[in-house]
Amino acid sequence: xxxxAIHPLTLSxxxxxxxxxxxxxxxFLKALRNRMYSLATLGFPIMFYxxxxxxxxxxxxxxxxxxxxxxxxxxxxxxxxxxxxxxAGVATERAYGWLELKQASPMPRLAxxxxxxxxxxxxxxxxxxxxxxxxxxxxxxxxxxxQITHLTAIIVAGSIPFACLGMLLSLLMSPxxxxxxxxxxxxxxxxxxxxxxxxxxLPHFLQKIAPLxxxxxxxxxxxxxxxxxxxxxxxxxxxxxxxFSFLMLGLAWLIFTRSEAKA
Amino acid sequence: xxxxxLVPESISDGFQPFSSGSEAIARLNSVxxxxxxxxxxxxxSFEIHRGEIVSxxxxxxxxxxxxxxxxxxxxxxxxxxxxxxxHDPRDSQTRTRxxxxxxxxxxxxxxxxxxxxxxFRSYYPNPxxxxxxxxxxxxxxxxxxxxxxxxxxxKQRVLLGLALCGDPDLVFLDEPTVGMDIEARLxxxxxxxxxxxxxxxxxxTTHYLEEADALANRIIVLNKGxxxxxxxxxxxxxxxxxxxxxxxxxxxxxFVRGLPTVSEVTADRDALIxxxxxxxxVVKTMLQRDLTLHDLEISAPALEDAFLALxxxxxx
Numbered sequence: 001x002x003x004x005a006i007h008p009l010t011l012s013x014x015x016x017x018x019x020x021x022x023x024x025x026x027x028f029l030k031a032l033r034n035r036m037y038s039l040a041t042l043g044f045p046i047m048f049y050x051x052x053x054x055x056x057x058x059x060x061x062x063x064x065x066x067x068x069x070x071x072x073x074x075x076x077x078x079x080x081x082x083x084x085x086x087x088a089g090v091a092t093e094r095a096y097g098w099l100e101l102k103q104a105s106p107m108p109r110l111a112x113x114x115x116x117x118x119x120x121x122x123x124x125x126x127x128x129x130x131x132x133x134x135x136x137x138x139x140x141x142x143x144x145x146x147q148i149t150h151l152t153a154i155i156v157a158g159s160i161p162f163a164c165l166g167m168l169l170s171l172l173m174s175p176x177x178x179x180x181x182x183x184x185x186x187x188x189x190x191x192x193x194x195x196x197x198x199x200x201x202l203p204h205f206l207q208k209i210a211p212l213x214x215x216x217x218x219x220x221x222x223x224x225x226x227x228x229x230x231x232x233x234x235x236x237x238x239x240x241x242x243x244f245s246f247l248m249l250g251l252a253w254l255i256f257t258r259s260e261a262k263a
Numbered sequence: 264x265x266x267x268x269l270v271p272e273s274i275s276d277g278f279q280p281f282s283s284g285s286e287a288i289a290r291l292n293s294v295x296x297x298x299x300x301x302x303x304x305x306x307x308s309f310e311i312h313r314g315e316i317v318s319x320x321x322x323x324x325x326x327x328x329x330x331x332x333x334x335x336x337x338x339x340x341x342x343x344x345x346x347x348x349x350h351d352p353r354d355s356q357t358r359t360r361x362x363x364x365x366x367x368x369x370x371x372x373x374x375x376x377x378x379x380x381x382x383f384r385s386y387y388p389n390p391x392x393x394x395x396x397x398x399x400x401x402x403x404x405x406x407x408x409x410x411x412x413x414x415x416x417x418k419q420r421v422l423l424g425l426a427l428c429g430d431p432d433l434v435f436l437d438e439p440t441v442g443m444d445i446e447a448r449l450x451x452x453x454x455x456x457x458x459x460x461x462x463x464x465x466x467x468t469t470h471y472l473e474e475a476d477a478l479a480n481r482i483i484v485l486n487k488g489x490x491x492x493x494x495x496x497x498x499x500x501x502x503x504x505x506x507x508x509x510x511x512x513x514x515x516x517x518f519v520r521g522l523p524t525v526s527e528v529t530a531d532r533d534a535l536i537x538x539x540x541x542x543x544x545v546v547k548t549m550l551q552r553d554l555t556l557h558d559l560e561i562s563a564p565a566l567e568d569a570f571l572a573l574x575x576x577x578x579x
Binding site for chain 1 (some may be wrong): 299335336337353356358359361363365366367368369370371373374378381382383385386387390422425429
């Protein structure tokens with residue numbers, strides 16, 4: 001058949017690198033300029049920390065509450081960053097046809113999701129940095145450099161399971177419903193996992209349910225940095241988060257391929 | 264651009280022997296696309312040749328957007344095959360050579376025009392330089408504005424600019440001027456003509472016959488997933504026979520009806536409205552017979568009427 005042939009163009013490593021960096025740059029700019037997003041991910045943890053961390057310091061027995069909250073509000077902020085960016089963000093961009101426009105371009109899909117996850121991670125770093133700064137300056141908390149690095153690593157790694165949950169939600173929600181649905185999921189999850197107050201303070205049945213929640217395992221890993229984790233192996237928490245990620249990814253994949261087959 | 268475009272008699276019969284002199288840059292071969300009970304495209308075939316502006320014309324739901332989405336590899340056909348630049352449209356290699364402006368695309372409001380262009384250029388291995396994108400799409404002066412602050416016409420021009428970032432050989436424009444005011448529409452038409460002058464092939468969907476007429480070398484009229492007609496704009500318009508004569512005359516309506524080439528006569532208050540293929544000869548005869556004839560007007564059928572006639576006759 002006499003159709004015009006294309007000259008094979010090699011899509012080289014520098015091309016992919018440049019594409020990925022640009023994608024990250026503009027994802028980050030977009031997130032930063034979105035006030036709703038910066039407020040939910042950075043604003044709320046900072047405000048809550050000023051209200052509860054700074055004013056209630058040294059409140060618990062054997063527990064430096066101001067230090068506890070640096071870890072738990074970091075988790076809280078990171079979960080919001082991942083759920084809103086991957087959940088509400090993707091749902092909106094899908095509905096607007098922005099995603100389709102990208103799909104029609106040679107840009108690989110992974111670059112889009114990858115850039116969103118990296119953006120969440122950058123926000124995670126900013127959350128840990130600001131809470132640590134507030135803790136040290138206003139909360140009277142002592143934090144070592146190795147604790148900061150350890151906490152940052154855990155917070156950043158934790159973006160992945162919640163990004164996977166966000167991805168699944170983005171396939172199920174309309175963009176207008178997204179913020180509501182996400183709040184409805186992540187606020188109770190945060191509360192029940194001890195992100196707002198130590199889990200020992202919660203009613204007994206909630207303490208029993210908590211280990212079923214991904215947020216609980218995330219919180220335990222972060223709290224462990226300051227020695228506030230409940231008893232139990234660290235490895236189990238990682239396993240739970242990895243398992244949760246795969247479950248969410250699997251479900252998202254199933255729904256996505258089903259909708260593709262229908263299209 | 265040459266006007267000698269071969270129009271096969273029945274292109275919907277599947278594979279066509281290839282005509283020399285024009286290269287098919289994209290084609291649908293007997294494509295059927297079914298969504299559960301609905302048939303969006305029914306055994307539809309067509310080709311776009313290099314350098315052509317082809318317009319897919321049809322009412323809403325005719326299958327225009329489905330055809331574009333198939334050619335972009337966003338959906339796959341239920342039956343038949345789709346080739347773009349000789350390859351599967353899903354190949355990323357193929358996608359480096361095409362550009363698209365989609366109907367329901369809205370890009371993020373909080374990035375500047377320049378930033379959107381910068382991002383989209385990075386998707387292509389051999390992008391057009393920024394100044395060229397700005398010039399062709401007519402974006403001078405709004406590069407630093409946030410997308411969300413632009414007017415409707417400016418937004419469409421930015422989307423056109425994004426379609427051009429990769430310096431594509433083939434550009435898909437899905438209802439590019441829908442919802443625009445006249446001035447913005449004429450503006451965008453200018454930009455689309457520039458594309459053609461640059462030697463790019465363009466597939467344009469529209470439900471305005473006027474737009475297809477103004478831009479396309481070849482029009483394919485679609486209705487309910489099937490090709491109703493295809494040809495040059497002149498050929499399409501001529502398929503609706505005759506012109507309209509309006510005059511006040513003392514001649515009997517049945518006499519006028521009997522004149523050669525007259526297809527329809529209706530009375531409108533004191534005037535007659537006559538549709539005829541050769542209005543000149545009809546008017547000549549009438550003037551000879553009726554010296555009092557006055558208020559004479561002859562007009563071509565409205566483009567929209569031609570289009571309505573084409574799509575209506577098919578659905579009966």
